[in-house]
Amino acid sequence: MKTIACLLGVVVALTGVLCYMAGAPGYAGEEAAPIFGIKIPPGYRDWAVVSVAHEEGSNNDLRAVLGNDVAIKAYREGRLPFPDGAIIARLAWSYVSSEQNNKVFGRAQSFVAGAPINVQFMVKNSVKYATTGGWGFAQFKDGKPADETTLKTCFPCHEPFKAGDLVFTHYSP
Amino acid sequence: MKTIACLLGVVVALTGVLCYMAGAPGYAGEEAAPIFGIKIPPGYRDWAVVSVAHEEGSNNDLRAVLGNDVAIKAYREGRLPFPDGAIIARLAWSYVSSEQNNKVFGRAQSFVAGAPINVQFMVKNSVKYATTGGWGFAQFKDGKPADETTLKTCFPCHEPFKAGDLVFTHYSP
Numbered sequence: 001m002k003t004i005a006c007l008l009g010v011v012v013a014l015t016g017v018l019c020y021m022a023g024a025p026g027y028a029g030e031e032a033a034p035i036f037g038i039k040i041p042p043g044y045r046d047w048a049v050v051s052v053a054h055e056e057g058s059n060n061d062l063r064a065v066l067g068n069d070v071a072i073k074a075y076r077e078g079r080l081p082f083p084d085g086a087i088i089a090r091l092a093w094s095y096v097s098s099e100q101n102n103k104v105f106g107r108a109q110s111f112v113a114g115a116p117i118n119v120q121f122m123v124k125n126s127v128k129y130a131t132t133g134g135w136g137f138a139q140f141k142d143g144k145p146a147d148e149t150t151l152k153t154c155f156p157c158h159e160p161f162k163a164g165d166l167v168f169t170h171y172s173p
Numbered sequence: 174m175k176t177i178a179c180l181l182g183v184v185v186a187l188t189g190v191l192c193y194m195a196g197a198p199g200y201a202g203e204e205a206a207p208i209f210g211i212k213i214p215p216g217y218r219d220w221a222v223v224s225v226a227h228e229e230g231s232n233n234d235l236r237a238v239l240g241n242d243v244a245i246k247a248y249r250e251g252r253l254p255f256p257d258g259a260i261i262a263r264l265a266w267s268y269v270s271s272e273q274n275n276k277v278f279g280r281a282q283s284f285v286a287g288a289p290i291n292v293q294f295m296v297k298n299s300v301k302y303a304t305t306g307g308w309g310f311a312q313f314k315d316g317k318p319a320d321e322t323t324l325k326t327c328f329p330c331h332e333p334f335k336a337g338d339l340v341f342t343h344y345s346p
Contacts, residue, residue, distance in 0.1 A: 026346065045346075046221045046245075052235045052266070054227050057282035062225045064237060072219075093225070093345050101341055104330060109230035113345040157277060168274055172266050172286040173199070173218075 027119060033145035035152070036136030038123050040143065041068065044089045048072045051172040054095065054111075061092040062113045065169040071124075081134065081165040086124040088167060092117040118146070122158075122167065133159065133166045200292060206318035208325070209309030211296050213316065214241065217262045221245045224345040227268065227284075234265040235286045238342040244297075254307065254338040259297040261340060265290040291319070295331075295340065306332065306339045 026045030047066035055061050071086035093113035101110035118141040126134040137154035139146035158166040199218025220239035228234050240248060244259035266286035274283035291314040299307040310327035312319035331339040
């Protein structure tokens with residue numbers, strides 16, 4: 001009986017591990033980004049879409065902006081400033097021409113997401129991040145956080161958008 | 174006591190309606206698309222992102238491709254063909270230059286999602302849609318389904334992608 005209970009325990013534990021792996025898409029990482037101490041929020045890859053964009057220039061990317069439940073609710077209700085607990089994620093992929101799709105369209109018109117570039121997060125905490133407009137900033141590439149020099153550029157760039165609580169992206173219905 | 178119970182009932186009912194409205198983003202519609210009889214799947218606007226794309230030409234859009242749980246699981250496991258119950262949504266918005274963002278970047282490099290164009294769905298049902306590769310197709314604009322002529326163009330366009338089970342979009346991590 002003890003052996004069966006033990007075996008059951010192992011099966012349950014293994015199932016737990018497998019379920020965790022299957023249910024943990026996107027990049028996971030235990031390492032916190034500098035300055036703001038933000039780790040990759042678990043499950044962010046399943047968050048709802050705020051909007052999408054294409055940046056030319058040195059970025060040359062396609063991007064999806066996602067929000068956790070708090071952020072999405074605030075967006076849909078038009079609530080500004082965003083409440084504490086809101087997290088906004090920006091996923092960027094390289095901007096590549098799709099040979100597969102262009103064959104169907106008969107012309108080079110289709111651009112799709114290529115390799116992942118990086119993932120950025122804005123975390124709202126009006127107390128903890130009071131000196132940067134209530135937002136903490138983080139950036140990760142393959143699960144590894146960007147350095148302090150990179151993160152110091154976030155706030156000055158977002159600061160002009162005071163009317164939108166420092167958030168560039170508008171919600172797309 | 175009866176009056177209080179009745180009033181409570183009204184409050185509960187109204188709260189229910191308000192919660193439903195707040196929790197039902199995206200377009201809702203009771204009208205089914207022709208040929209395949211597909212209605213707008215409830216809650217699709219909360220589905221996880223498969224990928225994003227930009228189509229030039231007559232489309233001139235930015236698009237997000239989302240999947241329901243069945244579709245996302247299949248994508249992440251690399252499972253082909255997609256199992257019955259998988260639904261893939263394609264949301265398209267007009268491709269517009271962002272004056273707001275370009276001011277920050279100091280050059281015209283930022284393109285964002287403008288007005289919604291339409292929403293398309295692919296619904297996997299290998300029995301019901303056996304004659305169209307196991308997929309049913311639908312398109313809606315402001316909740317209203319596209320006509321039969323439009324929907325007749327879906328399958329011939331998707332048909333060449335037999336290796337990918339007729340699905341153009343690849344999953345972006």
